[in-house]
Structures are given as structure tokens and as C-alpha cells.
Amino acid sequence: MRINKAASIALVAPLAGSLLFAAAPASAAPAVATKAVTAQSDPYSSFDVQVKAPKTAKAGGKVRYSVVATNAGPYEATAGTWFVGGTFPKGLDLKKTSYRASVAGTECSLVDRELFCLFPATVKKGEYVSIVFEGRFKKNAKGTQKAILGVASYNVDTGMENLSKEELDRLGIPGYAFAKLVKTRIVH
Template sequence: MRNLTKVASLALLASALLVPAVPASATAVADDPFSVFKVSVKVAKTAKAGGKLNYTIVATNTGPYEANAYFLGGQFPKDVDLRKIYYRSSVKGTECGLEGRALYCLVPKVLKKDESIAMIFETKLKKTAKGTETATLGVISYDLQTGMEDMSKEELERLGVPEHGYAKTVKTKIVR
């Protein structure tokens, strides 16, 4: 399994890749993703400044193939205390990397077509939070061929390994 340095490097790459989802077509072409994800993100509509705010991401691999290289996470709001983000996953070996406001977790579980994975991110708002907090969370997946699992970020970039982003934007109003 990749070490945390590689995970952090890939998370940095992933944080720049939240692009609109590409719908799967009936006829596959070379540029179609190996795995398309349906993503839902749940969070409270309102929260108190200084209070807790939990995000739940549920990602379903809609195929056409199994997903073996993906990250869950994304860009957290400006008033979330990044030192106090905790995550829960039922998959042992999940590793996360933080870069700026983005936190991505590599989940070492192959998802077959129509299987889902869920993660909960527990956050704490700063006491100075006000207005509306916006997060963009979801999945970044990579089209890795067999044998590419341990390649460095640089090598993946050099080879031009395709990546795909599936994200949802959610908002929470801060109340006093």
C-alpha cells in the first residue's frame, strides 16, 4: 500500500481535479472513465459558530468497471478548523492527506459495479464563523491499469493516467 507521503502527493493532485462528472455512455470509447461515481453529500442546513459540523459522503460506483483507485473528500469551508477534522470509515487502512483546505482519503477497497462506500468527516467550526459555509466534496478516481498501483504521482502524471472528479457542493448557514 502507498505510504502517507504518496497519499498526500496524490491528494494534492486530487484537490485540483474536482471536475464535473462525465456521464457514461452506452458505447465505451478510449476517454470514458473506468468507473463513474454517483455521489451524495449530507450536512446540516444550519450550525452554530464554534459547533460541530459533520459531512457524510456516499459514493456508488455505477461502472462500467470496478473502481480500485479513488479518493473521498474535497474542499472544506474556510471556517472549519482543519486541525480538528476526523474521519470515520469502515475500511481498515484508509489514509488521508491534507493540503490547504482540501482533505482526501485513499480508501483501499475495490468497489464493484453498483457497490457503495460511505465516509463521515467530523469537523468543528471556528467560533468566528458567520454567514454561509460552502464545501465541495466527492470522489476523485483514476483509471489505473493492473500493476500501476504503486507508481508515484510524478510517474502517473508523466504517463498521463486519466483522472475523473465527481463532486457535490453543499452549504450550511451559520446561526448564533
């Protein structure tokens, strides 16, 4: 599948899920819930992330990034509270980038070099998902090309699934990034 180029999406950081809750309607939350949510400091679901990339590639040549993310717990990661994403290298031709995911229905969006993929799945502790991104470097790519890929998860409590991104930010809902930096040196 091709990665969708969504012009109106803005990501706060490579693994900050601005879009995860942007379409959900806002609702008021009691002050007690705010205190309970902001006191939480550990992720509900942490991820062990493995990222593979070639050590070298030719300018204009193909590249493949694979990401395997295992839920390390302590809880299951429910759909809509986590995503796989990151930042592609500057020298990657984004028009020639595609993906294959282990979960049917996974959708990826790309803005500039930032991407995120929503997996429509609940991943229990010990289970994993994988995704492969394939692309081609630009013919003028040079130097060492860097990608940061991994998982972002959010501590969204039951009943908070319909809050807007703005309301989650206002309440201080914690988000966590589990990412790896991979480097590919361009050779001629």
C-alpha cells in the same frame, strides 16, 4: 480517527490525486501504451456521490458531513485508483476534525483545507463506501460555509500501478471527479 496533517503533501486540485502515485517508482512505458491510454475518454469507474451537510450551524458549533459513494461502473474500482476527498470550508476548525469510514484501514490526510482519503478496498459496480467527517466551526465563522466533497478516480491500466505520479501525468492518464458542493449557513 483524527485526520493527519501532512505538511509536505501538495494537492493539485480539491479532487486531483497528486499523492496517489507519488511514492511509486518510475518506469518507462512503450510509445504504443501511451497512445492507447490517452485515447481513453470514459472513466473506468464512475461514482454516484451523495453528500449530506447541515443547512445551518452556529459559529463554534458542531458540523457533520457524510459522503456515500456508489461505484456506477462500468468496472470495479481497485484500491489505489480512487479516493474520497475534497475541500473543507474556510470556517472549519481543522484541528478539531475527525472521520469514521465504512472500510477498516482507511487513511485520510489533510493539507490546508484539502483532504483525501485512501480506502484500501476494491469496490465492485453497485457497491458503496461511506465516510463521515465531524468537526466544529471556528467561533468567528460567518456567512455561508462551502464544502466540495466527493470521489476522484483514475484510469490506471493493469501493469501501471507502480508508475510514479510524474510518469502518469506525462502519459496523460485520465482522472475524473465526482463531487458535490454543500453549503452551511452560519447563524448566531
